[in-house]
Amino acid sequence: MQDEVGRYVITHKDRLLRLGADLVFAICEDKQAEVVILNQGEDTQRESGFEEAGIQHQNYLCVDLSKFGGTEKRMTETRAIQPSDLYQLRALAEPQMSADGRFTALVVIAVDKEQDGYIYELHLMDIQSGHVSIISSGANKLRSPRFSPDGGQLAFIVSQEEHGEHVYVGETSSLSALSNWTLNEGTLAGAKFKDLFTKRKLAAELSWFPDGTSLLLAQVSSTLPDVKEYANVYFKTDGTGLLRQVETQFWLVPLEGEPRQFYKQQSGIGTMAVSPNGSEIAFTVQKFPGKGSWEADIQLVNVESGTVRPLTDSNGPIRAISYAPTGNSLVWLGHQSAASYGTESLWMTDLVSGQSRALLPQFDRPIGVIQKGDVSPVSGTDRPVFSTDGQSVYFVAQDGGPTHVYKVGLDDGTPVRLTGDAQRCVSHFSVSTAGDVLFVSSTPDKPEELYLLRGGIEEQLTGINQAFCKQVRLAQASRMVFQGADNWPIEGWLMLPPANTSTANTATAQDAPYPLVLVVHGGPHGAFGCGFTLKHQALCGSGFAVLYVNPRGSQAYGTDFAAAVIGDWGGKDYIDIMNAVDKVVADGWADGARLGVTGYSYGGFMTTWIIGHTDRFQAAAPGGCVSNLISFQGTSDIGKHWGPKEHLANVYDGFETLWARSPIAYVKNVNTPTLLYHAEGDDRCPIGQSEEFYTALRDLGTEAVFVRYPGGSHSYGTTGKPSYRVDTQERLNRWFREKLGSTKSTVSSKKSP
Numbered sequence: 001m002q003d004e005v006g007r008y009v010i011t012h013k014d015r016l017l018r019l020g021a022d023l024v025f026a027i028c029e030d031k032q033a034e035v036v037i038l039n040q041g042e043d044t045q046r047e048s049g050f051e052e053a054g055i056q057h058q059n060y061l062c063v064d065l066s067k068f069g070g071t072e073k074r075m076t077e078t079r080a081i082q083p084s085d086l087y088q089l090r091a092l093a094e095p096q097m098s099a100d101g102r103f104t105a106l107v108v109i110a111v112d113k114e115q116d117g118y119i120y121e122l123h124l125m126d127i128q129s130g131h132v133s134i135i136s137s138g139a140n141k142l143r144s145p146r147f148s149p150d151g152g153q154l155a156f157i158v159s160q161e162e163h164g165e166h167v168y169v170g171e172t173s174s175l176s177a178l179s180n181w182t183l184n185e186g187t188l189a190g191a192k193f194k195d196l197f198t199k200r201k202l203a204a205e206l207s208w209f210p211d212g213t214s215l216l217l218a219q220v221s222s223t224l225p226d227v228k229e230y231a232n233v234y235f236k237t238d239g240t241g242l243l244r245q246v247e248t249q250f251w252l253v254p255l256e257g258e259p260r261q262f263y264k265q266q267s268g269i270g271t272m273a274v275s276p277n278g279s280e281i282a283f284t285v286q287k288f289p290g291k292g293s294w295e296a297d298i299q300l301v302n303v304e305s306g307t308v309r310p311l312t313d314s315n316g317p318i319r320a321i322s323y324a325p326t327g328n329s330l331v332w333l334g335h336q337s338a339a340s341y342g343t344e345s346l347w348m349t350d351l352v353s354g355q356s357r358a359l360l361p362q363f364d365r366p367i368g369v370i371q372k373g374d375v376s377p378v379s380g381t382d383r384p385v386f387s388t389d390g391q392s393v394y395f396v397a398q399d400g401g402p403t404h405v406y407k408v409g410l411d412d413g414t415p416v417r418l419t420g421d422a423q424r425c426v427s428h429f430s431v432s433t434a435g436d437v438l439f440v441s442s443t444p445d446k447p448e449e450l451y452l453l454r455g456g457i458e459e460q461l462t463g464i465n466q467a468f469c470k471q472v473r474l475a476q477a478s479r480m481v482f483q484g485a486d487n488w489p490i491e492g493w494l495m496l497p498p499a500n501t502s503t504a505n506t507a508t509a510q511d512a513p514y515p516l517v518l519v520v521h522g523g524p525h526g527a528f529g530c531g532f533t534l535k536h537q538a539l540c541g542s543g544f545a546v547l548y549v550n551p552r553g554s555q556a557y558g559t560d561f562a563a564a565v566i567g568d569w570g571g572k573d574y575i576d577i578m579n580a581v582d583k584v585v586a587d588g589w590a591d592g593a594r595l596g597v598t599g600y601s602y603g604g605f606m607t608t609w610i611i612g613h614t615d616r617f618q619a620a621a622p623g624g625c626v627s628n629l630i631s632f633q634g635t636s637d638i639g640k641h642w643g644p645k646e647h648l649a650n651v652y653d654g655f656e657t658l659w660a661r662s663p664i665a666y667v668k669n670v671n672t673p674t675l676l677y678h679a680e681g682d683d684r685c686p687i688g689q690s691e692e693f694y695t696a697l698r699d700l701g702t703e704a705v706f707v708r709y710p711g712g713s714h715s716y717g718t719t720g721k722p723s724y725r726v727d728t729q730e731r732l733n734r735w736f737r738e739k740l741g742s743t744k745s746t747v748s749s750k751k752s753p
């Protein structure tokens with residue numbers, strides 16, 4: 001305890017006794033560290049099997065050292081971060097706060113190395129005392145924790161493979177008195193939980209009816225025959241596979257008594273919400289299920305009669321719907337554009353007229369979580385929330401790199417940013433009735449933690465990844481603005497390998513120029529941002545500088561910027577990217593003779609495009625790439641409706657245009673050693689796209705390696721088997737080390753990054 005600990009928090013006194021209480025007290029007194037015993041009673045649950053689940057439950061001990069003002073110092077020995085650190089990192093999701101602001105619920109996800117899967121925990125924290133009860137569902141996915149309107153109950157869903165999906169509910173006060181519990185095979189042995197409702201498959205969400213006596217759940221069943229027959233242009237979706245016959249049933253599930261099915265339909269649903277008086281449900285449906293396009297509509301169903309009323313006649317996607325407290329309108333995320341680069345904004349629909357209007361007509365930025373780093377296997381939580389007085393709406397938006405929580409008045413259209421001005425990424429948020437904002441946030445050099453914004457003051461509530469951060473050297477990201485084609489400003493970030501010192505995470509300017517790996521994002525209408533990205537950190541940990549930029553086409557810089565890549569893949573986007581590379585080489589940060597390039601999806605397209613147009617890179621690693629825009633249109637799940645809009649050409653009357661923009665057309669020019677990687681189950685950019693490019697490279701005698709991951713989907717790199725995720729990054733690190741080396745080279749003057 002070298003003055004590193006400000007407060008020693010112990011959950012149960014008997015644990016301290018086992019450690020030798022007198023000795024601990026004496027050391028703490030000597031070092032002026034405070035001892036806090038959260039629970040004076042005996043720790044009767046300690047042998048609940050929680051440890052077997054492989055999670056360290058002392059996580060919150062680390063947190064509070066900084067929260068309570070303890071001096072935070074780095075351990076004397078740190079090590080380079082590596083791909084397998086995915087096994088150490090935790091993802092945080094779906095934060096919720098009880099109505100009285102006393103409790104928070106949070107889903108914490110860890111990687112289970114042995115089972116090659118994920119472990120889910122529900123953390124219930126008493127904000128005042130800091131006491132945390134942890135309910136582990138092990139390898140069973142736990143989601144949708146929701147407090148009842150008065151905060152007295154907490155419900156959540158656990159998916160248990162062959163046992164179906166279970167909805168559990170318990171009293172918040174009893175749960176918060178628990179220490180740690182492990183959920184086994186459908187029962188919460190000994191805990192004060194009710195196993196309320198079970199179905200084979202439930203839609204993602206769970207909602208309380210306003211009187212707190214029942215829950216809304218949607219059951220989804222689907223069938224897929226052996227021999228499939230399709231008569232629509234659309235027949236598959238990446239991630240879920242071939243189109244199925246789907247039925248959705250809405251259930252009202254009382255805490256006491258029999259569940260009642262009040263409506264069913266022969267199609268799936270998107271999101272749903274309960275009206276403030278509980279009489280009606282709003283839900284979204286796909287508008288043209290056989291077309292594969294993204295238009296959705298809102299429908300309303302009466303809970304008593306089961307009658308349905310269509311509300312909207314929308315031209316674009318609709319998701320994340322929320323009722324106004326008056327029950328007169330709904331807000332949602334989506335857009336009304338036919339373009340392939342349509343950016344989601346914040347909309348409000350009047351429940352009488354069905355008319356919709358944009359609440360942020362001048363704020364041309366994507367609303368919602370569009371990037372959140374690459375650790376978490378689950379999507380962001382970004383449903384807009386009305387203030388209790390119904391006069392304004394809270395939402396998250398990405399403006400350039402950072403993603404923040406904002407608030408907008410219903411009639412003023414000007415967003416006010418609420419979260420601090422750090423280069424940060426808010427990935428999940430919720431708002432209490434008192435207006436407290438609970439959110440999960442990360443930065444390029446700090447993984448996800450939970451924060452509370454109350455009365456204008458922001459407080460970090462957890463330190464779940466803090467112990468890990470103290471073990472490793474993390475690279476910092478320096479924001480830069482480059483000059484792109486037509487002199488457009490192009491935002492990017494340079495990360496340098498952190499110095500091998502025990503005192504700081506600072507980069508070693510004296511070691512420049514570094515071998516550099518350029519990383520290109522997907523989309524092209526994705527965007528890099530400020531989320532913690534293990535890919536970037538692990539490359540830096542291997543000794544590379546990492547450059548990532550948002551070329552034209554990226555979201556978060558306005559519609560015109562996103563549109564500027566349409567019909568021009570490999571054109572000015574390529575110049576934007578290469579100008580950034582030129583700049584960091586010219587400024588002495590990167591060694592122009594040791595350059596690597598990698599990217600996924602559209603980033604894989606750009607990687608294969610780059611090596612067909614320049615020999616400046618010594619190694620390339622395209623992942624989940626598109627190499628042939630012609631075969632893409634007939635084989636990708638979105639090929640037919642999205643491809644022609646993006647490339648302004650289709651296979652029948654724009655063959656030459658598509659060919660001219662296809663990396664495979666330039667494969668003869670490639671001299672760069674290339675490692676291709678792809679998931680075999682990818683239906684977005686089917687593996688044939690890599691097969692075509694790899695086959696041509698080998699046929700032409702160019703050095704190439706092809707790595708195939710069984711199953712999975714286009715998103716296997718964040719949602720797939722952890723061992724495949726780690727393997728991918730280890731191969732990338734090895735490939736670039738082998739081709740670029742990672743040691744210091746000589747020369748060069750440099751400017752500040």
Ligand SMILES: CSCC[C@H](NC=O)C(=O)N[C@@H](CC(C)C)C(=O)N[C@@H](Cc1ccccc1)C(=O)O
Nearest residue numbers: 522523524525526600601602603626638642684714
């Ligand atoms: C629902 S249509 C959106 C398609 C989306 N493009 C957005 O710009 C997309 O899936 N793009 C693929 C590549 C394309 C099929 C050639 C892609 O790059 N996906 C990336 C990232 C991404 C996904 C969705 C929206 C933005 C970026 C990926 O999956 O990593």
